[in-house]
Amino acid sequence: MGAPALVCRLCGSTELESFVDLGATPPCELFLTAEALEGPEPTFPLHPRVCRSCLLVQLPPLIDPDETFTEYAYFSSFSTSWVEHARRFVTAATERAGLTQDSLVVEAASNDGYLLQHVVADGMRAVGVEPSVNVGQAARDKGVPTVTAFLSPETGAAVRAEHGPADLVVANNVYAHIPDVVGFTQGLRAMLADDGWVSIEVQHLLTLVAYRQFDTIYHEHFQYYTVGTAIRALASGGLDLVDVELVPTHGGSIRLWARPTELGAGRTPAVGKVLADEAKAGLDTVEGHAGFAREVSRIRNDLMRFLIEAADAGKTVVGYGAPGKGNTLLNYCGIRPDLLAYTVDRNPYKHGRYTPGTRIPIHPPERIDADRPDYVLVLPWNLRDEITAQLAPVAEWGGKLVFPIPALEVVEPGSSPA
Incomplete structure (x- = not known):
């Protein structure tokens, strides 16, 4: 029995074309407790399409908003x-x-x-x-x-x-x-x-x-x-x-x-x-x-290459922030705690929890000052100025900030965007 036809939620057309296929991931805001790590975790396709009739780019409604x-x-x-x-x-x-x-x-x-x-x-x-x-x-x-x-x-x-x-x-x-x-x-x-x-x-x-x-x-x-x-x-x-x-x-x-x-x-x-x-x-x-999917693959390859080379060189990489967008990046790239030891977030609700899918632990921001990592991967890149200011102390031990989007950039804390 085949899958039901996809229908545009705006105009009702069934003519939908692939925009970019990001594989399958869990819902991005369903952070895991330590107890939940031992249980199953549902994932859903993350594959937006574009409607040939009205051009709306859309995801099939695979999750119920009530659950999220x-x-x-x-x-x-x-x-x-x-x-x-x-x-x-x-x-x-x-x-x-x-x-x-x-x-x-x-x-x-x-x-x-x-x-x-x-x-x-x-x-x-x-x-x-x-x-x-x-x-x-x-x-x-x-x-x-x-x-x-x-x-x-x-x-x-x-x-x-x-x-x-x-x-x-x-x-x-x-x-x-x-x-x-x-x-x-x-x-x-x-x-x-x-x-x-x-x-x-x-x-x-x-x-x-x-x-x-x-x-x-x-x-x-x-x-x-x-x-x-x-x-x-x-x-x-x-x-x-x-x-x-x-x-x-x-x-x-x-x-x-x-x-x-x-x-x-x-x-x-x-x-x-x-x-x-x-x-x-x-x-x-x-x-x-068309063409967007190719650019996305390039970003993944560049980031994974950086993280693997850092691990091979014995460098420590941690994350800053645990936003929903970060979980799309982590899951699409397949980044696990062996490449990103942990991430931190200002929201106490997330402390002690784990990122969905990739199961990276989330700590308070003070953990970075205590551990002095070599690199900090900034996941909420849209808050670059605010977060760069918050991470200024990273410069004290020679650490660097990593921004993965729109292209991989490794910068000194306090540097302006290229």
């Missing part, structure tokens, strides 16, 4: 630069949307209140919609009212009925995480005032391809957007894209500003500019997506 997001290991507030990014966003959004003390701001996938805490501090009303029980409680502890639920058209209608229409609906770094993109978009519209604004930040496929950011592909990311495909996704829920900003987060993201379709708002020149850049890169055709 009910208790979640990622707390946004552990990144100081991300909290500051959110603060600046709230300031800019307040001006753009003309928010006042009477305004309501709702965030879908509000995590631990990293963003809405700034809305509350400015005296505006705020409501978070967050499916993860543990991080949602952290938000409530900060004074951010939070509904524990996945966003759907029904959830959106319930939030609006209880709190009123939202002047601004935010969905930062979640639009890739939902398998029902149409239902989620309808949920955004359901919460929105008829003259309101929606702001979405999501990784940009253009930069993912240009800078070979294959490690940002994992099972929690069900789709990967260009502005072209985002326009189609937003339209499925009754929203029109009116403006776009390019932002540096997560290696290169797009901030989409949308409004209800019935408003008939026009698009800014910025939208046309980014669409033209995507077409120039070939991302307006299926054929333009």
